[in-house]
Amino acid sequence: MPQPALLPRAEPADVGVSAVALGALLDRLDEKGIECHSVMVVRRGHVVAEGWWAPYSADRPHLLYSLTKSFTAMAVGLAVADGLLSVDDLVVDVLPDGIPDDIPAQARRLTVHHLLTMTAGHDTDTLGPAWELEPGDLVRGFLRMPFAAPEGTMHTYDNATTFVLARMVERVTGCSLPEYLDERLFAPMGIGPAEWDRVSSGAAFGFHGLHLTTEAVAAFGELLRCGGRWGDAQLLPEEWVELATSSHIDSRHYADGADGADYLAGYGYQIWRSRHGFHGNGAFGQHCIVVPSDELVVAVTSAQHEVRQAQDVLDAVWDCLLPGLDHPDAAREDALLAERLRGMALPVVAGEPGPTRTVAAVVAAVDDEVTAVAEGTAVVVEGCDGAWRVDFKGLFALDVGHGRWRESAPLGRPVCATGAWQGDVFVADLRVIRSPHHVRLRIDARTGVATATWVTVPLTSPLLELHLRAPLMTRPDVA
Numbered sequence: 001m002p003q004p005a006l007l008p009r010a011e012p013a014d015v016g017v018s019a020v021a022l023g024a025l026l027d028r029l030d031e032k033g034i035e036c037h038s039v040m041v042v043r044r045g046h047v048v049a050e051g052w053w054a055p056y057s058a059d060r061p062h063l064l065y066s067l068t069k070s071f072t073a074m075a076v077g078l079a080v081a082d083g084l085l086s087v088d089d090l091v092v093d094v095l096p097d098g099i100p101d102d103i104p105a106q107a108r109r110l111t112v113h114h115l116l117t118m119t120a121g122h123d124t125d126t127l128g129p130a131w132e133l134e135p136g137d138l139v140r141g142f143l144r145m146p147f148a149a150p151e152g153t154m155h156t157y158d159n160a161t162t163f164v165l166a167r168m169v170e171r172v173t174g175c176s177l178p179e180y181l182d183e184r185l186f187a188p189m190g191i192g193p194a195e196w197d198r199v200s201s202g203a204a205f206g207f208h209g210l211h212l213t214t215e216a217v218a219a220f221g222e223l224l225r226c227g228g229r230w231g232d233a234q235l236l237p238e239e240w241v242e243l244a245t246s247s248h249i250d251s252r253h254y255a256d257g258a259d260g261a262d263y264l265a266g267y268g269y270q271i272w273r274s275r276h277g278f279h280g281n282g283a284f285g286q287h288c289i290v291v292p293s294d295e296l297v298v299a300v301t302s303a304q305h306e307v308r309q310a311q312d313v314l315d316a317v318w319d320c321l322l323p324g325l326d327h328p329d330a331a332r333e334d335a336l337l338a339e340r341l342r343g344m345a346l347p348v349v350a351g352e353p354g355p356t357r358t359v360a361a362v363v364a365a366v367d368d369e370v371t372a373v374a375e376g377t378a379v380v381v382e383g384c385d386g387a388w389r390v391d392f393k394g395l396f397a398l399d400v401g402h403g404r405w406r407e408s409a410p411l412g413r414p415v416c417a418t419g420a421w422q423g424d425v426f427v428a429d430l431r432v433i434r435s436p437h438h439v440r441l442r443i444d445a446r447t448g449v450a451t452a453t454w455v456t457v458p459l460t461s462p463l464l465e466l467h468l469r470a471p472l473m474t475r476p477d478v479a
Helices: 019-031 065-081 105-109 112-117 127-133 138-144 159-173 177-189 214-225 238-244 308-324 331-342
Strands: 036-043 046-052 210-212 278-282 286-291 296-302 359-363 378-384 387-392 396-401 406-408 415-422 425-432 438-444 449-454
Touching (some): 046 214, 177 214, 210 214, 359 438, 387 425, 396 425
Parallel strands (some): 359 449, 396 415
Antiparallel strands (some): 036 046, 036 296, 278 286, 286 296, 359 378, 387 396, 396 406
């Protein structure tokens, strides 16, 4: 059953938004080669434009990667409001269990504020090295890491800080991070229980792994725009939202590898300041952009292939959409935009529906590409009525459509697939539809060789099988 709408709808002109400007935004995203999966624009609390590139759709949650961090920061704020935590609390006081005696003195001075602002004093992301130090306890590993600068003086994007924050929230609240956010934030907003990827222990990553619909992301942005107020309820303390969305540390020297001005405007509590307002974002182009001065929220999910494309999305909003605010167009332009948004789709694989014979092959590795299925795996493709069944023997089987997308859920999470024969080679795109990622499958009927490589490589495990399970569970030193 479709989830009820979280936000009311309005025509662009009704809230002073130019439909032509919205169209220009879509044009710019296309010109920049960004593989968008969805876009939603909200003005004055009303959705004025929304669209999904098929097979992505309104009801499907999408992996948010590091946009998850902004939600974890709000969980911290709720714990602070409940009197369970303070931004001045020390990590070693909240999580004292098994802390080694020989950790650096600076580690004993780290506070919630230092973690929220990523100013612990490291000069690189400690996630991988901390796990190598302590494979069984990432918090211990984080506290054992050496420091390059005094705490509170330098921002370094560090996933481990958010992992530690998640554990602190769980310690003081007595419940898991997903349970806490479901009860205190998502349920009151009308968002169903959220899905989270997890570390092998079963705990939520905290720094990534949240799956939400595009509208839920937009609603979160609207909640922040309104100072934590949702309808008649104050779900987040207004003071906390102000703290979280304000700059606490200069980020001009470092912007997580991003190339652009909107990562150099300062960092708040797991939220970036922008040239206009603020934004949260995640790998491969998951965006929640909030411009309070213009009563504007923009949510985007995508599969960006280059780091610079994150800035391209923000530039598109500033250059194309902002000039169109308070300059509405005629109703005809609104109708044309709505028609365009309804018809958006990613391309299907070109080629023929035949031959329909059964073909068997063995998966081989490809130089300089990441294989999604283990080398040596047997795979069989069998045609039937313009579609195919692809069976990775001993792992899973899925359906592939011709000229359309076919959905399967062989291990729990859905995958949408389209394919065709191109001469003697069967080619298919396998989209892990709740994520930015997809696999290109090629089966050569002449040689009996198959390849299955990631087009957008996940930051977690490369094994496709794991991404089809719910929840995905993997090591903590990823993403």
